[in-house]
Amino acid sequence: MKSITSAAYSVHFNTFAFAALNTHLEKASYSKVFILVDENSHEHCLPILMPAIEAAYDFEVIEIESGEINKNIATCTRVWEVLSGLDADRKSVLINLGGGVITDLGGFVASTYKRGIDFINIPTTLLAMVDASVGGKTGVDLGALKNQVGVISQPQMVLVVSEFLNTLEERQLQSGFAEMLKHGLIRDRNYWNTLKNGVGADQIDTLIHQSVGIKNEVVLQDPTEQSLRKILNYGHTLGHAVESFFLESAEHELLLHGEAIAIGMVLEGWLSHNLQGLQMDDLTEIKNTFAARYPKIVFSSSDIDGILSLLKFDKKNSHGNINFVLLKGIGNPVIDVQIEENLIRQAFAYYSE
Amino acid sequence: MKSITSAAYSVHFNTFAFAALNTHLEKASYSKVFILVDENSHEHCLPILMPAIEAAYDFEVIEIESGEINKNIATCTRVWEVLSGLDADRKSVLINLGGGVITDLGGFVASTYKRGIDFINIPTTLLAMVDASVGGKTGVDLGALKNQVGVISQPQMVLVVSEFLNTLEERQLQSGFAEMLKHGLIRDRNYWNTLKNGVGADQIDTLIHQSVGIKNEVVLQDPTEQSLRKILNYGHTLGHAVESFFLESAEHELLLHGEAIAIGMVLEGWLSHNLQGLQMDDLTEIKNTFAARYPKIVFSSSDIDGILSLLKFDKKNSHGNINFVLLKGIGNPVIDVQIEENLIRQAFAYYSE
Numbered sequence: 060m061k062s063i064t065s066a067a068y069s070v071h072f073n074t075f076a077f078a079a080l081n082t083h084l085e086k087a088s089y090s091k092v093f094i095l096v097d098e099n100s101h102e103h104c105l106p107i108l109m110p111a112i113e114a115a116y117d118f119e120v121i122e123i124e125s126g127e128i129n130k131n132i133a134t135c136t137r138v139w140e141v142l143s144g145l146d147a148d149r150k151s152v153l154i155n156l157g158g159g160v161i162t163d164l165g166g167f168v169a170s171t172y173k174r175g176i177d178f179i180n181i182p183t184t185l186l187a188m189v190d191a192s193v194g195g196k197t198g199v200d201l202g203a204l205k206n207q208v209g210v211i212s213q214p215q216m217v218l219v220v221s222e223f224l225n226t227l228e229e230r231q232l233q234s235g236f237a238e239m240l241k242h243g244l245i246r247d248r249n250y251w252n253t254l255k256n257g258v259g260a261d262q263i264d265t266l267i268h269q270s271v272g273i274k275n276e277v278v279l280q281d282p283t284e285q286s287l288r289k290i291l292n293y294g295h296t297l298g299h300a301v302e303s304f305f306l307e308s309a310e311h312e313l314l315l316h317g318e319a320i321a322i323g324m325v326l327e328g329w330l331s332h333n334l335q336g337l338q339m340d341d342l343t344e345i346k347n348t349f350a351a352r353y354p355k356i357v358f359s360s361s362d363i364d365g366i367l368s369l370l371k372f373d374k375k376n377s378h379g380n381i382n383f384v385l386l387k388g389i390g391n392p393v394i395d396v397q398i399e400e401n402l403i404r405q406a407f408a409y410y411s412e
Numbered sequence: 413m414k415s416i417t418s419a420a421y422s423v424h425f426n427t428f429a430f431a432a433l434n435t436h437l438e439k440a441s442y443s444k445v446f447i448l449v450d451e452n453s454h455e456h457c458l459p460i461l462m463p464a465i466e467a468a469y470d471f472e473v474i475e476i477e478s479g480e481i482n483k484n485i486a487t488c489t490r491v492w493e494v495l496s497g498l499d500a501d502r503k504s505v506l507i508n509l510g511g512g513v514i515t516d517l518g519g520f521v522a523s524t525y526k527r528g529i530d531f532i533n534i535p536t537t538l539l540a541m542v543d544a545s546v547g548g549k550t551g552v553d554l555g556a557l558k559n560q561v562g563v564i565s566q567p568q569m570v571l572v573v574s575e576f577l578n579t580l581e582e583r584q585l586q587s588g589f590a591e592m593l594k595h596g597l598i599r600d601r602n603y604w605n606t607l608k609n610g611v612g613a614d615q616i617d618t619l620i621h622q623s624v625g626i627k628n629e630v631v632l633q634d635p636t637e638q639s640l641r642k643i644l645n646y647g648h649t650l651g652h653a654v655e656s657f658f659l660e661s662a663e664h665e666l667l668l669h670g671e672a673i674a675i676g677m678v679l680e681g682w683l684s685h686n687l688q689g690l691q692m693d694d695l696t697e698i699k700n701t702f703a704a705r706y707p708k709i710v711f712s713s714s715d716i717d718g719i720l721s722l723l724k725f726d727k728k729n730s731h732g733n734i735n736f737v738l739l740k741g742i743g744n745p746v747i748d749v750q751i752e753e754n755l756i757r758q759a760f761a762y763y764s765e
Binding site: 132135136138143146167171172173174175196198201202204205206208209210211371387 | 523549551751
């Protein structure tokens, strides 16, 4: 499968991936190689990665606890301290092996350790493969507020190896699939049509490649999110608020990122229908597609109050206004739409119908 | 006084400084202006800054405690949380008003808040004016290890207003003067000769301008410190280790940064004489110049052990070797010299004579 070239690095797929890694490690002559894992990728993915590495290096494995709840500055501090204690210098490299928490946090830790060391991302979840693999966003949460602290920083390379997906539970796969559906909604109606009724296991490699390609094409045109790149936030303005609310709520179980933005895409679909002319048929198709795949959440009216109060913290806002990405049609997004609170409550009513 | 143009911004001096700030604030249309201060710059410098600002903005003042001991991630977290709590968005700007702790930490906080907001540095100490005003280094300490966490990130502008120096104690002025002496040692013998016997108050504006110019010329040629920029670390390899050791030692009083690198410059001067042909006369001149200005520190042999054990953490090292900047002559530096521990002990003996 053809490598996809992003800003200053490439995304390598499957059989080409480990070969590219070995070539890079040989050429780069790092002083030391650190591998960041959580307990899951430590158990299931590290045994796949290690035999594939041919270069003769000292490796040190650093394990953090899995889960969005640990994607915070306290975890970063522990990793910085471990790196420092193990004499990581400016010529060290950090390989991030895991889901989005590992690649987001590991990318931030590497980009700020001694003002920046190299890092390589090996996403092991479908979500991280299609979403975190290109774009250079790194960062951690601040309390319940998602990705409040971070930098834009590019890895040396990204390896997408679908073998790692065999280590995932179905719920994790579905979470990643939500971002792929989003790529169809914001950029390519044909792609949406391919995905909406489900796909076979034999198609997943091709579809991951297509999703990475769509995201890469967008971020290359607008790396710093001045305009076009904002379309990737479809479903995320409300989705992030829902995710944050569930993260700090004692009464609710945690939602996975894809589950939260699936809700966000239905809510923002309704707003799109009401404000931007998205056809009723298309709205229904969006709602039914997500309803078939993701658990329906019951929101109390105090839940909705809590979610709305988190909205103002979303990074996509400026000057106190809340900007949404909406759809004029499937594959046809519009950015910077401002929405009144009352309409958002109506969108929740539609989701709950 | 002519503005000095650095990477993507300018350093403006004295009467031109506030005019440039007002022009910038007017043009930039920020959503909100935050000013980071410590208790000293809050009391002494903010009353000078505020009347000079003409633009009609909402200002929020954020105060942190002064001192290197507070230049850490815990303080960053408090500032990130305050920014978030005050609804700072991506179009906000942070003005860092204070010494090197404020500009280093504030630059890092701004560069990582929501993946980066604008910041403006207004150094109020001599050290920060001549050292932190150009080069884009931001960051904080990790325990006793200096500047272990940070990024290279450029401010929108830097204002050097020597009126702020009137708010400083003599010891603070001397600390900054050490960096100016370093600029002479690494780049310009004539400048060293001007400075070494002391300067009058009427000369300070011209000399600050000259020091900023020397540093800027170096960092523009090598922004990422691959080679030439390393010369700015003269005196810092051992100076940082001494500074870190005093920071975490219960028995010693804190040393100011300039006092620590003054010791480092004498130690590394002796190494330069022994390894790189620095003339004995020049070494004596260096030692006497610093001895006349800075308190002589008595190092016990266990102090020296402790300082040597910190050396391996210096950011300038890679592959486990400790690289020094030495002098072949005054104004004529050489980089990447590796030194045996035994010689460093002899350098301490020379300092202590």
